[in-house]
Amino acid sequence: xxxxxxxxxxxxxxxxxxxxxxxxxxxxxxxxxxxxxxxxxxxxxxxxxxxxxxxxxxxxxxxxxxxxxxxxxxxxxxxxxxxxxxxxxxxxxxxxxxxxxxxxxxxxxxxxxxxxxxxxxxxxxxxxxxxxxxxxxxxxxxxxxxxxxxxxxxxxxxxxxxxxxxxxxxxxxxxxxxxxxxxxxxxxxxxxxxxxxxxxxxxxxxxxxxxxxxxxxxxxxxxxxxxxxxxxxxxxxxxxxxxxxxxxxxxxxxxxxxxxxxx
Amino acid sequence: xxxxxxxxxxxxxxxxxxxxxxxxxxxxxxxxxxxxxxxxxxxxxxxxxxxxxxxxxxxxxxxxxxxxxxxxxxxxxxxxxxxxxxxxxxxxxxxxxxxxxxxxxxxxxxxxxxxxxxxxxxxxx
Numbered sequence: 447x448x449x450x451x452x453x454x455x456x457x458x459x460x461x462x463x464x465x466x467x468x469x470x471x472x473x474x475x476x477x478x479x480x481x482x483x484x485x486x487x488x489x490x491x492x493x494x495x496x497x498x499x500x501x502x503x504x505x506x507x508x509x510x511x512x513x514x515x516x517x518x519x520x521x522x523x524x525x526x527x528x529x530x531x532x533x534x535x536x537x538x539x540x541x542x543x544x545x546x547x548x549x550x551x552x553x554x555x556x557x558x559x560x561x562x563x564x565x566x567x568x569x570x571x572x573x574x575x576x577x578x579x580x581x582x583x584x585x586x587x588x589x590x591x592x593x594x595x596x597x598x599x600x601x602x603x604x605x606x607x608x609x610x611x612x613x614x615x616x617x618x619x620x621x622x623x624x625x626x627x628x629x630x631x632x633x634x635x636x637x638x639x640x641x642x643x644x645x646x647x648x649x650x651x652x653x654x655x656x657x658x659x660x661x662x663x664x665x666x667x668x669x670x671x672x673x674x675x676x677x678x679x680x681x682x683x684x685x686x687x688x689x690x691x692x693x694x695x696x697x698x699x700x701x702x703x704x705x706x707x708x709x
Numbered sequence: 710x711x712x713x714x715x716x717x718x719x720x721x722x723x724x725x726x727x728x729x730x731x732x733x734x735x736x737x738x739x740x741x742x743x744x745x746x747x748x749x750x751x752x753x754x755x756x757x758x759x760x761x762x763x764x765x766x767x768x769x770x771x772x773x774x775x776x777x778x779x780x781x782x783x784x785x786x787x788x789x790x791x792x793x794x795x796x797x798x799x800x801x802x803x804x805x806x807x808x809x810x811x812x813x814x815x816x817x818x819x820x821x822x823x824x825x826x827x828x829x830x831x832x833x834x
Binding site for chain 2: 513530531532533534535536538542545546549550553649
């Protein structure tokens with residue numbers, strides 16, 4: 447099924463024609479890394495426009511790809527004014543949506559891809575923090591963590607307790623990094639991680655499980671403190687009893703990842 | 710060897726069920742709704758009880774060989790085995806199809822993106 451669009455397809459795909467992608471990207475030196483921002487969205491018409499404006503306002507030569515995960519609202523229409531949009535014919539969940547972006551990054555030969563949520567929780571100004579962290583101390587995956595500085599929105603107490611359990615499991619079962627925020631959806635992937643996740647990416651609970659898979663495969667993970675905001679619109683899909691089910695299943699998947707030879 | 714034989718009514722009911730069910734399965738298989746594997750596995754629901762009812766000596770022999778007192782326990786055991794084997798393969802097939810479906814949807818969206826970009830970059834496009 448592989449379709450190699452090649453590294454010279456960037457201009458074909460109109461990567462330099464939107465508000466969020468700065469014209470300076472074309473004139474940038476050849477050594478400048480190409481960075482793709484992957485923005486998975488599901489019914490985010492209220493927040494996606496503002497997010498893309500914020501990205502443009504950073505003045506950085508980021509490329510963006512909005513992955514519309516089968517939205518039933520005007521997410522695609524709003525986003526397509528400012529960014530290329532990959533429209534998934536049906537809802538695949540966050541894992542399938544993010545992997546679509548990662549496959550795109552692999553085929554377009556991007557040096558880095560950075561995942562940020564379409565609901566406005568992630569401040570685009572923190573993207574540079576991730577890149578700075580990579581420059582200082584490169585790792586295959588760099589997570590924007592809420593729990594290093596404990597600044598900004600840190601989720602509910604119940605959920606933080608659950609995250610602590612996942613942290614214990616990941617740090618206890620795998621080497622390759624000390625993690626504090628495994629459920630953060632803001633993360634940077636370098637070429638090795640892009641190539642790895644383009645082949646396989648977990649469909650269920652992708653944020654913590656992808657870390658387990660990556661560390662199992664020998665990729666390195668580090669973190670940098672970022673501040674997150676409460677989501678601008680919508681509600682979390684993991685609430686109440688679902689949280690307990692989420693925890694049990696995530697821990698099971700982490701254990702499976704430890705036992706399997708290669709994801 | 711048989712100590713208790715099935716009554717004529719039992720044999721008639723089980724045979725009629727087996728015949729009708731097999732015909733329904735055959736029809737659906739010919740319509741392409743089931744493949745041969747599905748047909749064989751599902752038809753066990755009819756074949757096994759019919760076999761036990763029509764050949765009681767064989768049923769008693771099997772239960773004797775397996776050390777089970779009642780032949781119907783062997784029959785239900787065999788049915789469970791078939792159902793679990795079917796379920797096992799179906800689950801694996803379902804997950805494979807799910808993965809393929811996901812990959813196809815991703816490819817379709819990326820190809821549409823590529824096509825859109827090519828069309829917009831074409832002169833006069």
